[in-house]
Amino acid sequence: MAMSSFLTFDLMGLRQGSHLGETIAFFIYETPKVLMLLTLVVFAMGIVRSFFTPDKTRSLLAGRREFAGNVLAALLGIVTPFCSCSAVPLFIGFVGAGVPLGVTFSFLISAPMVNEIAVGMLFGLLGWKIAAVYMGTGLTVAIVGGWVIGRLKLENYIEDWVREIQVNAVDMEEGPMTFQDRVLYGKDAVREIVGRVWIYVMIGIAVGAGIHGFVPQEFMASIMGKGNWWSVPVAVLIGVPMYSNAAGIIPVVEALLGKGAALGTVLAFMMSVIALSLPEMVILRKILKIQLIWIFIGVVAGGILMVGYLFNMVV
Numbered sequence: 001m002a003m004s005s006f007l008t009f010d011l012m013g014l015r016q017g018s019h020l021g022e023t024i025a026f027f028i029y030e031t032p033k034v035l036m037l038l039t040l041v042v043f044a045m046g047i048v049r050s051f052f053t054p055d056k057t058r059s060l061l062a063g064r065r066e067f068a069g070n071v072l073a074a075l076l077g078i079v080t081p082f083c084s085c086s087a088v089p090l091f092i093g094f095v096g097a098g099v100p101l102g103v104t105f106s107f108l109i110s111a112p113m114v115n116e117i118a119v120g121m122l123f124g125l126l127g128w129k130i131a132a133v134y135m136g137t138g139l140t141v142a143i144v145g146g147w148v149i150g151r152l153k154l155e156n157y158i159e160d161w162v163r164e165i166q167v168n169a170v171d172m173e174e175g176p177m178t179f180q181d182r183v184l185y186g187k188d189a190v191r192e193i194v195g196r197v198w199i200y201v202m203i204g205i206a207v208g209a210g211i212h213g214f215v216p217q218e219f220m221a222s223i224m225g226k227g228n229w230w231s232v233p234v235a236v237l238i239g240v241p242m243y244s245n246a247a248g249i250i251p252v253v254e255a256l257l258g259k260g261a262a263l264g265t266v267l268a269f270m271m272s273v274i275a276l277s278l279p280e281m282v283i284l285r286k287i288l289k290i291q292l293i294w295i296f297i298g299v300v301a302g303g304i305l306m307v308g309y310l311f312n313m314v315v
Helices: 002-011 019-049 054-061 068-079 084-096 101-113 116-126 128-151 160-164 179-214 217-224 231-239 246-258 263-275 278-284 290-314
Strands: none
Touching: 002 019, 019 068, 019 116, 019 179, 019 246, 054 068, 054 101, 068 101, 068 116, 068 128, 084 101, 084 160, 101 128, 101 263, 116 128, 116 246, 128 263, 128 290, 179 246, 217 231, 217 263, 231 263, 231 290, 246 263, 263 290, 278 290
8 A cells, every 4th residue: 555655645746635646546556456366366266177177067967956956056156167158158068968957047147156256356355254245145146046947947948949959968088187287277267367357357446446536435325325225226227237247346346345335235236247247148148038038137136136135134
């Protein structure tokens, strides 16, 4: 913090306590910290991910019974390589391998929302308690949401061409990986993921800096505080059309909490941005009929609302 203060107030000559000065100081302080944390988390989890290829994940989930399969799918979603653009081939592979629809949705909910970047960065920036709360509630939404969708028997709402695809039951043999191979896998993950998301991280830090410097604490507490019953659904409605990933939204979450926003409302906002983004819905429309997409949105949004209200009541 001393370096950011020196650069902002001494070198740049901005007045300490001014809106612009506090905004720039926050941005300078957060940028190297967040990018370094992101790089370390992606590298470490890249090594972990080398043990969980999509084929291994699919074979683990194939034939699993409901609920037990939902739990396993949600847990695998944390460590399995996934992004919105991979939703189509993963969904096709899971359905073709005999993974139940509800189990597949538990994975699709968990993988973007409770991914290792979100949990690792929350731990590094906001502490283990908030990271544990986010992971626990996110897994609960994924498990229960997938189980509910499975109970509704909605297989007819998968696009016909997906159900007609015959997936080869024999997987390619994968050679054993040495530790050096896994380190290289981690480096490749840093190059690919950090190279793809750094701009969203910078935008997120800039938004967070603006909130920190310009938004009065009383105003934020009045809009996103626990005293307003409508704050949670409004946060979800605002979050759905936004396009960001976990790395980009966490600096915003940090600033919102620092300004007095309620934990439940902020968690609901973050979950809706990551799990129900509009671009992901557009991609999923290639493989799901519109009725199933609306059911998916409704089930997940309902779970997120419950999380928000619950934590606003008890925290």
